[in-house]
Amino acid sequence: MKPDLEDIDGALSELVIETVDTPVVILGADGSIVRFNSASERLTGYFADEAIGRKVWDFLIIEKERDTVKSIFEKTQGENTPTHFTNFWKTKDGQQRRIEWSNNTIRNKLGDVSYILATGIDVTDQVATEFALAETQAYLRSIIDACPVAVITINEQGLIQSFSTEAEHCFGYREAEAIGRNVNILIPEPGHSQHDRYIKHYLETGEKKIIGRARPIFAKRENGEKFPAMLHVSEFKDGTRIFVGFVEDLTHQRMTERRLEETQFQLQHAGRIGAMGEIATSIAHELNQPLTAAASLAGAVSLNLKKTDYPETKDAIELLEDVVGEIRRASEIIRQMRDFIRKRKTEKSLHRVNKVVEEATAVALIGAESAGIKLETDLVEGLGELQMDRIQIQQVLVNVIRNAVDAMQETTEKRLKISTSRIGGFVEIRVEDTGPGITDEMMKRLFEPFATSKESGMGIGLSISKTIIDAHQGKINAINKESGGCVFTINLPEGAYDEAAKRR
Amino acid sequence: MTRPQNAGRGAVFLVDDDVAVQRGVAALLTAAEYHVETSKSAEEFLSKLESLDRSNAVLLVDICMPGIQGLELQEKLVEDGIDLPVIVMTAHGDIPMAVRAMRNGAIDFLEKPFTVEEVTSALDRALSRPRSANAPARAAQPQLTAKFGTLTPREKEVLQGIVDGDTNKKIARSLDVSPRTVEAHRQKIMIKMDAKSFAELVRMAVTLDMTSR
Ligand SMILES: Nc1ncnc2c1ncn2[C@@H]1O[C@H](COP(=O)(O)OP(=O)(O)OP(=O)(O)O)[C@@H](O)[C@H]1O
Ligand SMILES: [Mg+2]
Numbered sequence: 001m002k003p004d005l006e007d008i009d010g011a012l013s014e015l016v017i018e019t020v021d022t023p024v025v026i027l028g029a030d031g032s033i034v035r036f037n038s039a040s041e042r043l044t045g046y047f048a049d050e051a052i053g054r055k056v057w058d059f060l061i062i063e064k065e066r067d068t069v070k071s072i073f074e075k076t077q078g079e080n081t082p083t084h085f086t087n088f089w090k091t092k093d094g095q096q097r098r099i100e101w102s103n104n105t106i107r108n109k110l111g112d113v114s115y116i117l118a119t120g121i122d123v124t125d126q127v128a129t130e131f132a133l134a135e136t137q138a139y140l141r142s143i144i145d146a147c148p149v150a151v152i153t154i155n156e157q158g159l160i161q162s163f164s165t166e167a168e169h170c171f172g173y174r175e176a177e178a179i180g181r182n183v184n185i186l187i188p189e190p191g192h193s194q195h196d197r198y199i200k201h202y203l204e205t206g207e208k209k210i211i212g213r214a215r216p217i218f219a220k221r222e223n224g225e226k227f228p229a230m231l232h233v234s235e236f237k238d239g240t241r242i243f244v245g246f247v248e249d250l251t252h253q254r255m256t257e258r259r260l261e262e263t264q265f266q267l268q269h270a271g272r273i274g275a276m277g278e279i280a281t282s283i284a285h286e287l288n289q290p291l292t293a294a295a296s297l298a299g300a301v302s303l304n305l306k307k308t309d310y311p312e313t314k315d316a317i318e319l320l321e322d323v324v325g326e327i328r329r330a331s332e333i334i335r336q337m338r339d340f341i342r343k344r345k346t347e348k349s350l351h352r353v354n355k356v357v358e359e360a361t362a363v364a365l366i367g368a369e370s371a372g373i374k375l376e377t378d379l380v381e382g383l384g385e386l387q388m389d390r391i392q393i394q395q396v397l398v399n400v401i402r403n404a405v406d407a408m409q410e411t412t413e414k415r416l417k418i419s420t421s422r423i424g425g426f427v428e429i430r431v432e433d434t435g436p437g438i439t440d441e442m443m444k445r446l447f448e449p450f451a452t453s454k455e456s457g458m459g460i461g462l463s464i465s466k467t468i469i470d471a472h473q474g475k476i477n478a479i480n481k482e483s484g485g486c487v488f489t490i491n492l493p494e495g496a497y498d499e500a501a502k503r504r
Numbered sequence: 505m506t507r508p509q510n511a512g513r514g515a516v517f518l519v520d521d522d523v524a525v526q527r528g529v530a531a532l533l534t535a536a537e538y539h540v541e542t543s544k545s546a547e548e549f550l551s552k553l554e555s556l557d558r559s560n561a562v563l564l565v566d567i568c569m570p571g572i573q574g575l576e577l578q579e580k581l582v583e584d585g586i587d588l589p590v591i592v593m594t595a596h597g598d599i600p601m602a603v604r605a606m607r608n609g610a611i612d613f614l615e616k617p618f619t620v621e622e623v624t625s626a627l628d629r630a631l632s633r634p635r636s637a638n639a640p641a642r643a644a645q646p647q648l649t650a651k652f653g654t655l656t657p658r659e660k661e662v663l664q665g666i667v668d669g670d671t672n673k674k675i676a677r678s679l680d681v682s683p684r685t686v687e688a689h690r691q692k693i694m695i696k697m698d699a700k701s702f703a704e705l706v707r708m709a710v711t712l713d714m715t716s717r
Contacts, residue, residue: 285568288595288616289522295617296528303535303620324619331617335595339671448570 023099023120026106029113031055031073043122045092062088062096076103077113086123098124150247154183155240158199170249172222183245188220203241211235211243219247227251263391264363267398270391274464276341282449282463284338288331295327350385351393353420353427353492360397361418369405378419383427386492392468393492396476399461400431400488406454407435407486426474426491437480446478513624514631515539515561519549519577520593521569525616529564529623536624546572550580558588562630564614567592567601578608589630593618599669599706606710613703626703645711651697652712659696662689667709 026035099120106115150167163175302320445451452459543549567574602613665675699705
């Protein structure tokens with residue numbers, strides 16, 4: 001049953017309707033289908049025969065849109081211009097397709113609507129793609145905004161295209177202010193005025209100077225402040241070229257590093273002085289012993305001579321007294337030398353124990369020997385501050401930790417545990433290792449100067465440590481663990497600090 | 505245990521890890537008519553303590569030894585209630601260590617190397633002391649407090665510096681006077697306090713509880 005389409009050039013329109021790849025449907029004034037083109041058949045799975053004569057909303061429209069479609073149909077009858085709307089069609093096999101419709105009326109000579117022409121575009125896939133894209137973009141954006149480094153994209157002209165949340169924090173511009181501006185607002189001189197040239201150079205030559213590698217730079221905040229940062233740039237092409245910059249603010253890190261460097265330097269210095277002092281003390285002690293023996297022997301001889309009554313002995317006794325006098329003089333010289341070398345300023349003040357421990361640990365673990373060592377720290381909270389000479393205490397910690405590192409060179413399991421706690425009026429710092437432990441023989445002389453089992457060791461690390469801990473009225477001890485390895489414990493009194501002892 | 509004839513002046517238990525020192529000091533003390541019993545470590549001394557006749561005896565111990573140190577040995581004796589006067593031997597000029605020992609209950613200290621006169625007078629003083637005199641908690645004797653009261657404020661400051669182990673130079677700097685003045689003060693203090701030796705002065709300061717803890 002062919003409709004009677006008087007005002008249309010029959011053959012041509014017939015051809016067009018059947019050829020187009022979009023659904024075309026013609027409805028009668030009552031809403032029943034009079035024409036259902038082949039694109040509609042393909043789309044819905046219904047043959048024209050099945051569709052024609054039925055009302056659209058009876059089978060093609062999804063339940064909840066039926067009323068809407070009916071009312072649109074009625075509205076369309078009163079209009080002369082095309083109407084547009086989107087709805088869902090339900091295919092024979094139950095799928096939903098999203099269709100964008102353009103409707104127009106076909107009127108008879110009296111002006112009454114005789115047919116309604118509906119041409120549609122199936123936008124299901126397109127919408128899905130757009131939706132997916134939007135979702136991906138939102139997803140990407142959330143990742144970028146969660147990124148702890150600033151993420152900034154620019155185009156080939158160097159103009160900012162996006163500016164992440166961290167970029168806002170770091171640079172002080174809002175994204176809205178930053179977008180569209182030249183990225184060189186974030187770069188201090190000399191880069192500021194060179195940046196456009198850099199991009200141009202790259203675009204012309206393809207020569208990568210910065211793309212793909214990390215590079216330390218200085219960046220500039222909105223308030224003009226310059227700060228050290230690490231920059232990574234990558235590019236991606238999607239028609240136009242986009243450059244993505246990742247900027248990591250290093251201000252804090254640099255400060256920590258600088259402080260560690262300083263501590264390391266102070267420790268080295270104190271270490272040298274300490275070593276000299278320890279050696280001087282040790283020499284003074286070692287020399288003083290034979291001098292004491294000599295003076296005593298001379299005294300013994302002189303006493304024995306006094307018991308005889310040979311007249312010659314009187315002179316001899318006097319000479320022996322001179323001998324003792326000279327020995328005393330030698331002893332005095334040694335003492336002065338020792339006091340001179342050992343003289344060092346003690347900078348006693350309040351320091352946070354955990355911070356002192358953390359810094360010393362960082363310094364002690366600098367160097368290749370520490371590779372492969374697993375560090376575990378357990379610093380109890382609320383330890384507070386203690387009166388101490390920070391550098392000296394750190395010197396002790398570095399000595400003990402380095403010993404632990406040395407001890408683990410040959411072992412397969414390399415675990416270093418450093419912990420702090422509070423035990424009955426003392427703050428305890430523990431350093432545990434998984435090395436071979438201390439030999440019985442070494443254990444006896446552990447804190448004595450020059451006791452070492454190492455080829456390049458001086459054996460003064462622990463003796464200095466003991467001197468320092470004694471001066472802090474503390475205790476330092478070592479025990480071998482049953483499970484292997486050893487534990488050094490350092491106890492510092494929480495309250496008392498002996499004024500006199502600090503001079504030692 | 506019976507004591508040989510030549511133990512006329514009393515017994516000295518000498519503990520020093522250095523063999524040469526041991527031999528020299530033992531020779532000196534024997535020549536000076538003491539009975540000498542030597543040990544090369546605190547541990548050795550403790551192991552034979554039981555078998556020793558501790559009447560009219562004094563312990564002369566080096567403060568700086570491997571293993572149990574002089575101070576610890578002294579603490580241990582106090583803990584165990586062993587009533588034995590202790591004299592510690594310190595390195596020359598190591599006043600803070602001496603002060604610590606005295607605070608711990610040592611009755612005297614000797615700076616190495618010492619003369620015959622120094623060691624014999626210290627030993628004789630220790631031997632002639634009434635027993636229990638080296639119990640750690642000693643009340644300041646009223647006599648001593650009275651003598652201390654005669655010191656001028658400046659002299660008290662100098663004395664404080666001395667027992668803290670400061671050198672004359674350092675005391676001079678902190679009090680803003682010349683080292684000579686400090687030396688003069690020192691002499692005055694010795695006279696006023698009636699101290700025959702520097703060790704005695706330190707001992708008095710400890711008794712007066714002048715040393716910081
Ligand atoms: N954690 C440890 N495990 C096993 N042995 C240790 C440990 N710590 C110390 N020792 C032993 O104690 C000795 C003395 O240590 P000390 O730090 O005094 O001197 P050193 O490390 O040999 O030389 P240095 O003067 O360079 O520190 C070491 O040679 C080593 O034999
Ligand atoms: Mg070491």
